[in-house]
Amino acid sequence: MTAMARAGRGTDYELVIAGGGLTGLALAAALAPTGCRIAVIEQVPLASLLEPAHDGRVTAVARGSQHFLARLGLWPAIAADAQPIFEILVGEAKSPVTVRYDHREVGREPLGWIVPNRTLRLALQEAVGARPEIAVLAPARIVAAVSEPAALRLSLEDGRALRCALLAVCEGRFSPTRALLGIGARRFAYGQIAIVGTLEHERPHRGRAVERFFPDGPFAVLPMPGCRSSIVWALEAEKADAVRALDAREFAAEVEERFGDLLGAIRLEGERWYHPLVLVRSERIVAPRAALVGDAARGIHPIAGQGWNLALRDVAALAEIVEERLALGLDPGDAAALARYAAWRSFDGLALVAVTHGIDRLFANDLGPLKLLRNLGLGLVERLPPLKRFFMRHAMGVLGELPRAMREPPPSRHP
Secondary structure: OOHHHHOOOOOOEEEEEEOOOHHHHHHHHHHHHHOOOEEEEOOOOHHHHHOOOOOOOEEEEEHHHHHHHHHOOOHHHHHHHOEEEOEEEEEEOOOOOEEEEEHHHOOOOOOEEEEEHHHHHHHHHHHHHOOOOEEEEOOOOEEEEEEOOOOEEEEEOOOOEEEEEEEEEOOOOOOHHHHHOOOOEEEEEEEEEEEEEEEEEOOOOOOEEEEEEEOOEEEEEEEEOOOEEEEEEEEEHHHHHHHHOOOHHHHHHHHHHHHOOOOOOEEEEEEEEEEEEEEEEEOOOEEOOEEEOHHHOEEOOHHHOOHHHHHHHHHHHHHHHHHHHHHOOOOOOOHHHHHHHHHHHHHHHHHHHHHHHHHHHHHOOOOHHHHHHHHHHHHHHHHOHHHHHHHHHHHOOOOOOOOHHHOOOOOOOOO
16 A cells, blocks of 8 residues: 555645745755655745845755755755855854864864855755656645644645645744644744844955854854855844944944954945844644644754754654655654654754753853853863864764764775
8 A cells, every 4th residue: 555545545745845945945855756746835936035135144054964965966056155164163252262173173074064045045946846746836825734534634825725644844933834733832032133144355264164152142254155254143132233223334343343353354245134033942843744844843043053954854854754654655644653753853953952042041141150161161172172073073963863864975995
């Protein structure tokens, strides 16, 4: 008996993906080669997500995530705009203690890559658009979801209805479909605004990323191709409002005051974007015939650049589960499949929520004893190479119970 037969004779799709952003399209691209019938539902036309004004952010792609994108055949379309990270400097403002992560301490490959979100979206949209087995319904919105014994029945705002064996919710941390499924979520507003922009600078960055912690929020400078870098500046909301009022020259001067002259003279390239920072954690990551993926399951602080890497581990795990069950003629959305996904992905998500939230709260306090404790901790990491290598490999996404598609390839053997 085929999986579709198990899921009900009237089922339209084996998988419906709510959300046509980076995470949803990555899941569609991962499962398309299996022959799985897939529908992607997105509230806005996909082309609008490529407009320059939509998103000026970049994404840190860890090594494990790069392996996954390469196995999907997506990396060649991304590589030209991907800046390798060879070194990361982490420290606290006005402190001489710095942790330096050098890629040569853990191998020959970079620690990761910085990629513009638009480049990722374009590569994913082109890959999905080339697959006839993927139906894209956009603009469209799910307004009701009713669980049946052998399927999930979805109603769309325009009156269309469809049934699926499994619904993957990839809409982001404020997902409306998550609420339709009866899954609650807890929120914590950081009182910070993430200011994002691109800088042109006089000196080369040499693949170095820098993160500095200030009492009013962390400040990251991320290398991009050429003499360009992206900044992600998480700043207290009231101060962010004042920064918003600065013109381009005043803004560059404010950045230079925080960052110093490591990159020489700088100037702002293009627009700035402002994103309120909110931690969102769902009460559970599965419901009958539905799974939450990425930020819909938990949206974390960008302090360590791990958000999409965490989401891709969800994607790769769910794709592996669905592929295996389809190959065996089993229902990809039954209770056993969802229980495996929840058991696999819950701990990783909770751990990163705790780590990113804890780091932000720890450094958002200028009390003397805490500052001393922070500097002692950073100094300890710098002086203990095994501990430093562990942190590097964890950030690179090559530790833990990884899906097959994200594991490091075996070393090549030469005769």
